[in-house]
Amino acid sequence: MERLIDETGAVVGHGLPAPEVLLDGYRALVLARRLNEQAGALVRQGRLAVYPSSHGQEACQVAAAAVLEETDWLFPTYRDVAAIAARGVDPLDVLVMLRGEWHCGYDPIATRVAPQATPLATQLPHAVGVGHAARLKGEDTVVMALCGDGATSEGDFHEALNFAAVFAAPVVFLVQNNKYAISVPLSRQSAAESLAAKGVGYGVPGVRVDGNDLAALTVVLTEAVARARRGDGPSLVEADTYRIQAHTNADDPSRYRDDEEVQRWRLRDPLLRLRVHLTSTGALTPELEADFAGAAEEMAAHVRAGMSQDNALDPAELFAHVYSTPTPQLREQAAQLAAELSGGDR
Amino acid sequence: MSEKPTMIQALNRALRDAMAADGSVVVFGEDVGALGGVFRVTDGLTAEFGESRCFDTPLAEAGIVGMAVGMAMNGMRPVVEMQFDAFAYPAFEQIISHVAKIGNRTRGRVRLPMVIRVPYGGGIGGVEHHCDSSEAYYAHTPGLLVVTPATNTDAYGLLRAAIEHPDPVVFLEPKKQYFTKEELDLHPVPPIGQAVVRREGSDATLIAYGPSVPVALAAAEQAAAEGRDLAVVDLRSIVPFDDETVTAAVRRTGRAVVVAEAPGFASVASEIAARVSERCFHHLEAPVRRVTGFDVPYPPPKLERHHLPGVDRILDAVDDLQWEVT
Numbered sequence: 001m002e003r004l005i006d007e008t009g010a011v012v013g014h015g016l017p018a019p020e021v022l023l024d025g026y027r028a029l030v031l032a033r034r035l036n037e038q039a040g041a042l043v044r045q046g047r048l049a050v051y052p053s054s055h056g057q058e059a060c061q062v063a064a065a066a067v068l069e070e071t072d073w074l075f076p077t078y079r080d081v082a083a084i085a086a087r088g089v090d091p092l093d094v095l096v097m098l099r100g101e102w103h104c105g106y107d108p109i110a111t112r113v114a115p116q117a118t119p120l121a122t123q124l125p126h127a128v129g130v131g132h133a134a135r136l137k138g139e140d141t142v143v144m145a146l147c148g149d150g151a152t153s154e155g156d157f158h159e160a161l162n163f164a165a166v167f168a169a170p171v172v173f174l175v176q177n178n179k180y181a182i183s184v185p186l187s188r189q190s191a192a193e194s195l196a197a198k199g200v201g202y203g204v205p206g207v208r209v210d211g212n213d214l215a216a217l218t219v220v221l222t223e224a225v226a227r228a229r230r231g232d233g234p235s236l237v238e239a240d241t242y243r244i245q246a247h248t249n250a251d252d253p254s255r256y257r258d259d260e261e262v263q264r265w266r267l268r269d270p271l272l273r274l275r276v277h278l279t280s281t282g283a284l285t286p287e288l289e290a291d292f293a294g295a296a297e298e299m300a301a302h303v304r305a306g307m308s309q310d311n312a313l314d315p316a317e318l319f320a321h322v323y324s325t326p327t328p329q330l331r332e333q334a335a336q337l338a339a340e341l342s343g344g345d346r
Numbered sequence: 347m348s349e350k351p352t353m354i355q356a357l358n359r360a361l362r363d364a365m366a367a368d369g370s371v372v373v374f375g376e377d378v379g380a381l382g383g384v385f386r387v388t389d390g391l392t393a394e395f396g397e398s399r400c401f402d403t404p405l406a407e408a409g410i411v412g413m414a415v416g417m418a419m420n421g422m423r424p425v426v427e428m429q430f431d432a433f434a435y436p437a438f439e440q441i442i443s444h445v446a447k448i449g450n451r452t453r454g455r456v457r458l459p460m461v462i463r464v465p466y467g468g469g470i471g472g473v474e475h476h477c478d479s480s481e482a483y484y485a486h487t488p489g490l491l492v493v494t495p496a497t498n499t500d501a502y503g504l505l506r507a508a509i510e511h512p513d514p515v516v517f518l519e520p521k522k523q524y525f526t527k528e529e530l531d532l533h534p535v536p537p538i539g540q541a542v543v544r545r546e547g548s549d550a551t552l553i554a555y556g557p558s559v560p561v562a563l564a565a566a567e568q569a570a571a572e573g574r575d576l577a578v579v580d581l582r583s584i585v586p587f588d589d590e591t592v593t594a595a596v597r598r599t600g601r602a603v604v605v606a607e608a609p610g611f612a613s614v615a616s617e618i619a620a621r622v623s624e625r626c627f628h629h630l631e632a633p634v635r636r637v638t639g640f641d642v643p644y645p646p647p648k649l650e651r652h653h654l655p656g657v658d659r660i661l662d663a664v665d666d667l668q669w670e671v672t
Contacts, residue, residue: 108419109456122443124412125411126415126416127416129418133421133422137420156440159412160412162406322449322488329586329587
């Protein structure tokens with residue numbers, strides 16, 4: 001497994017990214033952690049319907065976004081709110097879905113971030129298509145496609161890897177192996193030596209990386225992105241990480257895992273080790289630490305302020321986007337709903 | 347062409363003309379390259395436009411449709427072939443959960459101009475999984491357009507219209523008619539969503555689509571010989587549904603029979619019967635009848651003739667339309 005900074009913050013490999021890259025990464029980690037905490041608090045306050053937290057997986061979230069150019073694409077899962085925010089999308093736009101206002105609140109074309117959705121692995125063939133189309137158009141776009149360990153059992157994961165390999169599509173598949181698909185442990189998803197090993201069957205190079213080590217993730221993903229951009233085809237990266245919190249607020253992890261296991265993973269926290277490393281080298285000063293914390297608080301305040309606003313929703317929008325032009329039947333149904341809404345009670 | 351072209355040739359011509367007109371149109375699927383498709387609908391496209399415009403894929407339908415979604419997201423107009431009706435089912439999740447919904451999910455910011463071609467229906471002596479009438483699955487899903495031609499001219503025109511359309515279209519090709527030779531008129535491109543009256547008649551209206559249209563027309567011929575004047579409406583487009591044309595035709599005659607190959611329970615035929623009953627009740631002299639396939643899995647070749655709606659079964663239904671009370 002690729003690792004550059006271990007859980008104690010010690011450097012254990014060569015080729016560390018430049019200090020300023022790691023500092024930027026650390027700042028993004030602080031923001032991602034704060035976003036996870038803020039969203040969790042909003043759920044407890046009843047202001048957000050549900051939130052699948054990536055707490056503990058922030059290094060994957062940050063690295064996946066950081067290694068991309070503006071013209072590249074990110075294909076997230078529903079757990080990757082922090083990755084989308086790290087890409088530069090306003091968290092309030094991302095949370096539109098979990099807030100229940102619409103299915104997707106940002107513009108995928110403008111942001112080059114595919115819409116989130118809850119089916120597993122189905123976004124992966126889309127990522128291959130975006131990449132293949134880019135190649136046909138002569139563009140050097142790279143697509144970062146995210147999924148979890150559970151998704152590797154879905155057929156679309158395998159079809160996407162196979163298609164990507166056959167067409168040498170510029171796609172990096174990043175599997176965040178956080179050890180659980182809701183309650184079902186990794187051992188019930190796969191008997192393979194690793195999830196990265198699944199690439200062998202498709203002719204896709206697979207790499208396993210410490211998913212809580214931002215330095216190693218940055219190096220591995222940068223290399224995979226460069227390979228894709230060169231036209232050398234897809235890569236499969238398995239990030240060894242852990243879902244510290246419940247699947248969502250509706251989940252009860254005490255039914256399927258013990259606290260000791262969670263505690264062990266808390267010691268491998270991605271922020272902690274990078275903070276120790278950057279502090280020991282002198283790159284991270286108390287002033288910078290305060291600066292990053294301030295930026296995180298500012299972002300959290302922005303999220304809270306937006307979430308306390310009641311956005312007016314127009315029921316007519318239900319009919320507006322089903323087709324580029326509503327069918328006669330949808331126009332009738334829109335008129336029916338409008339009449340119901342203006343007519344008061346029977 | 348000196349000889350009248352087949353529906354396959356009409357579809358092939360539509361693909362070729364669309365690819366020549368628009369460089370973003372790409373065709374892919376299983377066996378569509380060197381072979382030209384198992385029915386030869388894509389014959390010669392790779393040779394003419396190159397491997398990047400018409401290409402074979404791995405044998406995996408979810409992957410094919412999923413890749414088309416991504417290509418449509420990134421500026422292309424993919425036209426994918428599902429080899430047979432039942433071979434499209436592995437792609438069902440992609441079609442239902444994403445093809446149909448991404449436009450709505452993204453508030454119209456991402457439109458998917460893509461066409462999923464599906465040879466469908468029976469009457470060809472095919473083994474199980476080669477003869478399904480799968481239209482109801484797609485028609486039941488908001489966000490998909492579902493069209494099916496009954497003539498070679500419509501096969502050409504509707505496929506051109508489908509490829510040019512900004513929304514995803516499930517294009518159902520009646521494979522029973524693939525080898526039918528007819529004059530091909532390239533000019534009138536019917537807008538998607540418009541039914542057509544194939545035959546005027548004053549006594550009752552037969553409503554049909556795709557492979558059932560020629561059967562309905564044959565039934566109307568025979569009825570004429572027996573002294574009954576039947577109109578025939580060809581839907582062409584199942585979604586959007588042309589209530590106006592259908593309703594007007596039924597009101598003119600006061601009687602209606604819906605003809606379709608698919609099993610009748612919870613079917614497109616049932617939807618049509620319900621719509622016609624709701625909208626034409628005061629014009630109807632008799633309940634709307636459905637003549638459909640039985641509610642059985644598609645039969646083996648030697649029994650399929652008992653399953654498919656034929657002229658006799660349609661005329662029996664017409665006979666039942668309470669003629670004695672008028």
